[in-house]
Amino acid sequence: MPSSGAFFASSWSGGKDGCFARWVSSQSGAKPACLLTMLKEGEQRTSAHGLHQDVLQAQADCLGTPIIFGSAGFGGYEQGLKKALATAIDEYSVSHLAFGDIDLDAHKDWYDRILEETAIQTCYPLWHYDRKQLLKDMFSAGQETMIVSVKNESLDQSFLGQILTPSLADEIEAKGICPTGEEGDFHSLVINGPDFKQPLSVKKADIWQDDWGHSVLELSPA
Template sequence: MKPRVLLSWSSGKDSAWALHDLRRRGDVEVVGLVTTLNEAFGRVAMHGVRAELVQAQADAAGLPLWPVPLPWPCSNDEYETRMRALVEKARAEGVTAFAFGDLFLADIRAYREQQLAGTGITPLFPIWGTAPDTPALARTMIGAGFRATLTCVDPKRLSPAFAGREFDSALLADLPADVDPCGENGEFHTFCHSGPIFDRAIPVRVGDVVERDGFCFADLLPKEARS
């Protein structure tokens, strides 16, 4: 019997690529997608993506969504309390590992390992590499058929004009040299709406672009919806 694994799901391309990698390897069974949701706004924490679109991703991936509602504002203590409750639920359901789509930030990896230490849940980092790997990784994602839209941009690192753009070869060519092609340093975040992990695309359109809490967010809506 394969180990049962949960995957941390931000709704972005790196999470999607991690799911793709885990399924290709075939040595574990991904049994759910864990997403932190802002209770006040019904959106993915940091990415700003509507909860209904994340549910559509989970449905298209054929996996249950494990939402973790977070208050707004949310202290680190409260975040860790709610994540501990998730881990306890996971253990009760036979989950033995928790996978993350982190690419190369050592402090983030160390934090995740610390939080899972002694819980009986093993942290996995299936797409872990180094900063020099990300230009090729970004091109590989696009070449494999993954399609994503930039939903959040840090204007201190990247022009707000990038909010709402597609993550494609043209975008990679336009990125400043000091911006990581995968946005791993927080320059931008994405919503993955198509790719080989899904049995159908999630059609979206870009609504309003707003600045909030020092970030620029492009509001993605289901394509048939009206803003």
């Protein structure tokens, strides 16, 4: 957890875990300075969620927080991330980068190694948070989340565009899928929450297929 008064950036995909980690950190007294999103090189989309840069910019505007967009191609992620982090330090005096990871050790170890070579410390406000309790706390805090991508072998396209509610989480769990999506079975976009200045409005368009077996709902700012 960032220390009270520290300026922190949030590792940002637009999804529920990173957004809630930002909220939890700010509740401890740390100061959210900016969001940091890595895009695919030559494109204006995130890799995992397939979200367009315009949607993430609109989301950042709803939060009243600046967003830094880095980019990286195959094999160049570390260099691209470090460049974006240098911007966060120079422009926003950031000392920590907050992640929404819960219990994936390999992911945590990888980022810890990368950031050891920078002036920024990693922090994981949701680390070892009970998954079911995490969802309950998100709902209680008023975080509103839309499902925007599903793994085809796990969930069908009918889940795309739905708001994650307790009843929908139960439906997902009944299919043998973790309702938090921590195994990558679905990805999300937060459209409202306790730290939003106003809700994010989006327009839904076509569904397309990414290169990793996911159906992705095309969105744009409304």
